[in-house]
Amino acid sequence: MDLFRITVAQTPSGADKPSGSCHLKVQHGSIGTMSEITADAVQELLQMNKSIKWYMEEFVIHLPFQEPRAQEVSASLARYAALLIEALRLDLGAPDRNTLHIVIQVVEEAVILPDDCIEIGALRWEVLQNVHLWPGEAKPASVSVVRLLGVPARQVPVVSADRPESASTFNILALTARPRSVDDVPHRLITKSIYDVVDTANTKVDACGGSTAERRTTLTIVRPGSLDALKRELNKKQRYDVVHLDLHGKVEDHKAYALFINEIQRGAHMVPAEDLASLLSSHGIHTVILNACQSAVEGEGPAANLAKALIQHGIQIAIAMAYKVLDVTANLFVCSLYDQLLRFNQSPLLAVQAARQCLMNKRTKRTSYLTEVPLDDYLVPSV
Template sequence: MPNGPDNKLHDLKWNLEEFATKDPFDVSRANKIADNIKKYTSHLIQFVLKILESPTDILGSRLVVKLSDHWTGSSLLRQTSDGTNIVPLMQWECLEEVESWPSEYRPLAVTVVRSTACLNFESGETQQPVLSVKSVRVLALSARPFGDNDVPHRLVTRTIYQVVQSLETQQYPPELIIARPGSIESLDRELGSHPTGYFDIVHLDVHGEADEDSATLLFLENAEPTNVKRVEAYQLGKVLRNHGVRCVIMNACQSAALVHNFTRSLVQEGIPMVLGMQYKLLETAAEILTTTLYEGLLARNQSLPDACAYARSKLRAIPSRRTNYNTTVRVLDYMNPVLFMAERFEEPDLREIGNAPQVAANAFEVEQGLLGRESVMLDMENDFLTFSNLGFLTGIAGSGKSALAAHLSWWWKATGLICGTLHIDFASFGSLEWKDIVQLFCDEVRQLKIDHQDVNSEEKLLQHLQHYRYLVLFDSIDALGSVAPIQLLDSIIKFSKTLKKRYKKSKVGSLILFVSRDEQNRLRADTAAQVFPLQGLVRFLG
């Protein structure tokens, strides 16, 4: 099928990218494509069996198929990890469907790895890229520049986080750090703040583009969600190589396209192992892929090639994908993720180490009240980190303002953006004076025990909030008009402007978020806080 005429390639692309999103009712066409994939898999297996010297020897064995950019002429496949190279055709990952192999030759497992020459690599460096012996360290970056028309910007990072959290009781729990905002400069800065080679995996949850002329990844520029910076492989490769990165995972659409393959180019730039996507990746598939890939890497202690094969097996086993009509269709997209590695490295050991704990298939369930809020969360995060530490979250009653603010507080604390939240809900209080709020915040700071200093005054509170990054949350600020004197509003404005001035000068310190049904004209005007309006929900997470 995929090695036939161009219309066959078009059919495959349609099945993976457009069936669920544009034409979910064209089931007849999808079924024909599924039959063609099955036939293609059988033909490919027969081709492999013909070039094997002793095909019966692979029965019950682990077979590694290593594919090179170069045709060697010998065209041999061998068991375990010493397979020589054969010409790379499309969709070799179909070989991993062991159920399609004839029973008399059926291997225990098949792992497909594509290799390419490493053209930009420091001489003398020959060690195999492996994960840490103890705690595996992951650096993730998410850049989704197209708002609600893109993959939700936390779909991948929150799934990795949930897998990491499920393993926190291990002797050597994995570590996740998120680079914010989603710019190439943030990636460079976060990598540079740790020793060279500190991270075992760099995961780039970004948008990819490939055409007849080039392949690029889209990062945020100036942290503006709608401004993009197109980065080519040589640019990204230089940043990663300078910091000793040896393993990259990209769920970027078309990052491993047939023409202008960004994934292969990144390996050629000196990154030993890179995982990319041949086609656009559906949201449902992205969550399954991320969960099972990190379950393999972190919970099962698998090598990246073995974890990739494990993740593809889960995509085959769970082919149901949600459509834009809130229905489901069957999509065979398990061959979408492909792994490239540098030719000079020996094949990794594919054995599983120990009996690691299992991770739930659905690692994270999205709160119903947060559906459709990903773009607002991305706007808030980027604007807070780049432009101003004051923000205003507005919306009609029942729009989910407080729920979103509470979720942001949890997510930012869980992923290390803030060290804690100082929260007051004015709808829950009667009369209040500013000194009462200061005392409440001081008490909350002492309970968090961030440092040993006694925070017992407004000035010490300001100094503490300047030194550490908290989220200071003024909820239901619209209730002030009926329950508080004007002096309280003046004090809040003065406090906020002081913290903003110090933040602007040092670019460190706490964030302030006001939550209100309306924009509170005087408060917004005096503090120049950014406004983040909550609109009605417009989409489902698919």
């Protein structure tokens, strides 16, 4: 695979820089340059952010008969992509783009910004993963977007690391929590989907006669969906490659919480993201998948984003959802993601890319009004 990494980071605004614009440092391999999203473009992107949120959360769930407006939002994604591509300054360092597999690393550092400046993390860089939105002369073979936190930011590996000799199994720990009064994806849907993919992967291994080149997969389901049950399972000292948390996130006082079940009252038990991250990382967990609605929502800072809060407190890779998610979207994404992880031994980054492509290929979604509408829900997952 011919990889080309582009790293984008925000720089502080100085007195000599235009007010309201977004100033960037862009790195193409060993070539670095400064770039800018103008104040007018920033305002245009902010307005499109509002439209995209309506498109993802209101249109398909509550207002599916407003399809003309939705089509306008979908068409505007090309303009959104054009503004971001211009800021990447690809003319300086990306030769033969038609054969390149581009990885865009968006570094979200703690930079002091004026009130009228947009944070780089608030931009929907995931739009660029639809290569059909790129101009013909610049269209790459594929694009992956990954958000990096911290200084120095850890790179997310593109290809799978070599497996240790002792890793004869790929181990998944899954927990589903649906406290009373919390409305989200049906609690058995995701667990059943993961089980089906695991069963298919293991059937393939068995058909190959248990070859050492193939790994069997184990799936451990935590019941009930409480923090104490999770602790009990982790204390058994089993190695887990992925922890899948099918639970809801909540923001309160600009802090992110994960909603587990209170075992006694069956209501919600709010667990601070930093406490959850500390628990998981202390047991050697590096990769966490969160499929609940708005588990990577932007707008109130990293501490209010459940996925980012986990990264800030020790988790290496968090795959989450930036918007409310349809049942069918969650199911398609999870099935494709685990299929890539288990049957094709892809890295989490490439598995997410393939799962996004699955969503792009199956844009038509059925609404609660029994209508079918096209939806660009590849924007929902975030890494």
